[in-house]
Amino acid sequence: MIQPVILCGGSGTRLWPLSRKAYPKQFVPLIQGKSLLALTLERVASFCAEPGQPGAICVGSEDHRFLVAESLEEAGLHGSVLLEPVPRNTACAMALAALHAAHPEQLLLFSPSDHHIPDVAAFAEMMRNAARSANVGGTIVTFGVLPTFPSTGYGYIEQGEAIGDGSHVVRRFIEKPNATLAQEMLLGGSVLWNAGIFLCRADTLLAALDEQAPDILASCREAMVTTERDGVFVRPAAAPLHACRSESIDYAVMERHPQVRVYPFRALWSDVGSWNAVADMTEPDAHGNRIEGQGVAVDSSNVYIHAPHRRVVALGMDDVVIVDTPDAVLVTRRAKAEQVKAVVAELEARRSPEAVTHRKVHRPWGSYDSIEAGPRFQVKRIIVKPNASLSLQKHYQRAEHWIVVKGTAEVTRGKDTFLVTENQSTYIPLGEVHRLHNPGKTPLEMIEVQSGSYLGEDDVVRLDDSYGRVVHRPTQSTRELHDNASKH
Template sequence: MIQPVVLCGGSGTRLWPLSRKSFPKQFVPIIDGKSLLALTLERVAQFCEPAAGGVMCVGADDHRFLIREAMSDAGVTGSIILEPCARNTAPAMAFAALSAPTPEQLMLFCPADHHIPDAAAFAAMVKSASSCAEQGTIVTFGVAPTFPSTAYGYIERGDAHADGCYGVKRFIEKPNSQFAQELLLQGQVYWNAGIFLCTAATLLAALGEHAPDILAQCRQAMAAPQSDGNFLRPAAAAVEACRSESIDYAVMERHRSVAVFPFHGSWSDVGSWGAMADMCPPDGHGNRIAGQGVAINARNTFIHAHYRRVVALGTDDLVIVDTPDALLVTVHSAAEQVKNVVAELEARGNPEAAFHRKVVRPWGSYDSIEEGQRFKVKRIIVNPSASLSLQKHYHRAEHWIIVKGTAEVTCGKEVFLLTENQSTYIPLGEVHRLHNPGKTPLEMIEVQSGSYLGEDDIVRLDDNYGRVVVPITDAKSSR
């Protein structure tokens, strides 16, 4: 019996502008309309058994509703451990191990943002490595390399075990191009996939030996966690005091009982625009197109354009990524440096570093499609049976026009229904709420007007999603 644990942290800055800190790559619909997290959950669902508690996810508190929605879309149940701040994979895995039903529970730790199209081959690999993990070994999975990549760390294997695993001779940091070629020619090496299989007791003992300070803080954080439905919140103060460290540095590179199991199937961490490009078939000139791109007299050009027509004329060796509010153009060789762009945008105070124009909320989403002095226009989607907060604004009035579906509107003491092509007006300072009573998404255009149109001009009086009701002076950017 295996307990899948999906590690949902990570900011995905190397896939900017598609991935932003508020909506990282693991949540973005990338492959056939599905997110990498949803695909990961579907892949590990085959291991789920009620006695083991289903899937366990560990992620940021800010992303709790995105994680829950992905679990619902994948048809899996389980628990979600919410970190108040990012502390890397060692603490995240410790939280999961401390939540295991028994110390002997076999746990499969998987990143949320990897693409492994052959789920059957993945399952066979994990099951084959189970006996080794049950004997107290931490098993990591190595991908047979297909080219000398400088984007991945490597694992050099040692002696063979009877169960198909190998001992680990050494872990190798991401190499330069020449060293990567040497490693590939040498053989006996694998890409480090960052997937681990071990019992809860094995992991906790290894952390106790090599990172006792991390384990102590995690134990303190999980001593009396707050529980809210399937959300589990470790004590914030203890998590904030915990050292941030990856499991590779904290344990794997120093632990004695570590084994690697080879995986020969297709795998990608989708960690760069080069990796994204590789997922698209090339044309006769090496161009790869995702969406509405057009390449004319171009060579080795990748275009990612799902929102409008993007034409590359006479280009060579370019990556072009178009989103509604930001455009990236770079040569392939610089694609790994995109995270530096994000850091520069943050330093300049540009909101596009962290936020999309379209913002996901637990009730649906909104897209700020136009903005000017004293007005803003939004396209709002409300999921079936969902409701926005009961709220009011001190600085703006709103006009609502229903485009699709049915809206139940609370405005002051009135409650009434609106259908397609009908509209209403919410005066400044009036208490109001929007609810979708139907079974299909509600689509609405909102026109705001007033002296201040920031998202913090919200006094939330009631909320269905457990978000804190606060006065305007403390209000966060939530709705």
């Protein structure tokens, strides 16, 4: 039996401005209204459906824990979410999952959460065929994609002799090459794109880490000795992982492990690693233009436009990518699309909030969208999921006016609790303890108008919370509360 391990910790900066650190690409509804994580979970669902099969293991960050748990629930899968206190790359993430596996000989399928593989049946068949090889002690199986062009954005695997079961010995792993080397390797015919998918027994991976990267394994073992469990969430001890070095599994193990086999994967695959990769998933028109949403291309060719919110027009443009979001727009030549990560670094150096967060911010209870702001006021659109509640809280420096536009709100204000229905409103004075709850079966939508001398997200004193987030401690100073709290 195969137990899926989904690696959800990436920051996804190469698809900025749609993907940002606070809401990376694996969670963004990118393909037919579904996120890449949702599609990944659908792809591995058949392994979890087998009788007696342990649930999926997702490895992600504390910041995104509710997004991961929600995706698991929507996919109808049972399992657990391992929460990394700090990102330490794939070697650490895979080690934690192997230590958390159902049993030492459990066959684990390590899969990135942000790849697109549309042929679910072909994927499942290949994994089950490869399971025979992966069940041999000491063998790690990986998968390579037949290259269709000399990409400089992918790593490569050079195949050695054929084993006879459809796999090949791995001769070597090759990091992202320059254009000349990529062309030479493609003409040689013995290389595959590295898909970053691995299949092996838990004890095989742990033995390989003990041999090749014993310091990483030691840190992970120490972290997993004293885990904290909260529903589906499993929190390893933080201190050992802070001390752990960050290393990819390719560098830490695969390049030196003597028993690595590769299976050529012949179905469609994309790591969705750049806007060019996203564009290529959209059908072109007669001029090579690829349009999503409300984009229009006039007297233009080979243009990609992502415009879900408003009309975006390209006039007389060739070979460009245009990505529109409510608070940021990217315009780049397609030849430069691989360098978007550098743009994010520049924005971070400028302390630009658009580098990290969207105007719309997701929370475990729903989301809020900052519609408008000015001196001493801010307007937000708030959506609360059915039967969800914001924290019980108060503000030191702002008052709030709530207007319900859809659904029914249950409002706690001081000692009173009452209902507010569509087209009704209520007022929360400065310093008043309050809470918002959606008692209905449909999402609650409301407009929040904030007014006051300071409207920052740290002016929240959380007194009680349904999601285990930090609450007020009497010994904390007001400044500490401001530093530790986040909106709702």
